[in-house]
Amino acid sequence: MPRWESDAQGRLERAALELFETQGFERTTVAQIAGAAGLTERSFYRYFPDKREVLFAGSELEAHLVARVETAAPDLMPFEVLLTALGTADEVFRSREFLLRRVKVIAANPALAERDLIKLADVAGALARALERRGVEPGEARFIADVVIAIARRATSRWLADPAATLSELIAQAAAELREAVTP
Amino acid sequence: MPRWESDAQGRLERAALELFETQGFERTTVAQIAGAAGLTERSFYRYFPDKREVLFAGSELEAHLVARVETAAPDLMPFEVLLTALGTADEVFRSREFLLRRVKVIAANPALAERDLIKLADVAGALARALERRGVEPGEARFIADVVIAIARRATSRWLADPAATLSELIAQAAAELREAVTP
């Protein structure tokens, strides 16, 4: 394989997204992805632990959010800490076009939707541990993190459909919606 | 299979739980489960679409909750509807001993944890659709359902650790905790 080509991982990710879009996830084999990227099937598994992960490896969202939590003002309430961290999440997103293609592919396949869910749950777990380091009790930390992830889903869903709004606006809007809903 | 024997599906479920406990999920093959239940590997797949599902097939939780939502008083707020439905969820749970064994097996394996998450997400989706039938806008319905599922996780986690408390008490407690957390 020529060395002047860009890195193998990026080629695999692009080839996989392309193939998943045209053929569907299940109908494309790992050998096809690897072949389109100029590698062998075995080499694919050197870059990604399994076939699904090729769509999820690039994100640095978790590290970004955790860093924001760790540098948040000490007197902030846990919920507010996560909310303000979330408001800056668009800093690590790739282009909206890429996100939309990815979302469509994921939504079209149950196995990928599963992986997406567990990735979000991983983020929730990391956020919960970050809260624990601020002194929040573990059970409550996980609870608040789960709720904030729900807010994130609500906000990003609107964000993908409405390019005009900023993510932090939509986060605040979802939080207000939640307060409204839970108030008797 | 003789009629006086218990059904094949139940035998497969029990054999699988047993084997997963002693050998771990990955190290037990479908052929082993089927063999322990007196069936062939091929027959296993007539009862369950895949190996993981043998641990998740029995639950009628979703149908129970949806039924509760559909018979709820029309003037209740969406959040309250789901909360009161959740409070009756213990009516469809099996024995605590069975639940604990199951939880341990699931927690010990990432693939099973994934499936557990997606099952909860399925419940959230069903609850959201039930809310839509009451006139709630789809995006908000899903949002509220996700939040209520977070409440459910918080409550059941406490419930498994504390046999004394009732589930509906713990649900109300988690809801109060949420109101407290989101109030500025």
Added chain:
DNA sequence: TCGATGACAACAGATGCTGTCATCACCGCA
């Protein structure tokens, strides 16, 4: 009694994923 139905076994095959070893390009260094 006969035909339909359903449960099951048996077999073949595609695919995901892993372990192992050989190979080759490149690197620093003498």
Added chain:
DNA sequence: TGCGGTGATGACAGCATCTGTTGTCATCGA
């Protein structure tokens, strides 16, 4: 210029999951 080390890759073998298909047997209803 040549040498050895290192890391990436290819080649190959193998196991397990899951699917499609077919044949057999028991059961059930007309």
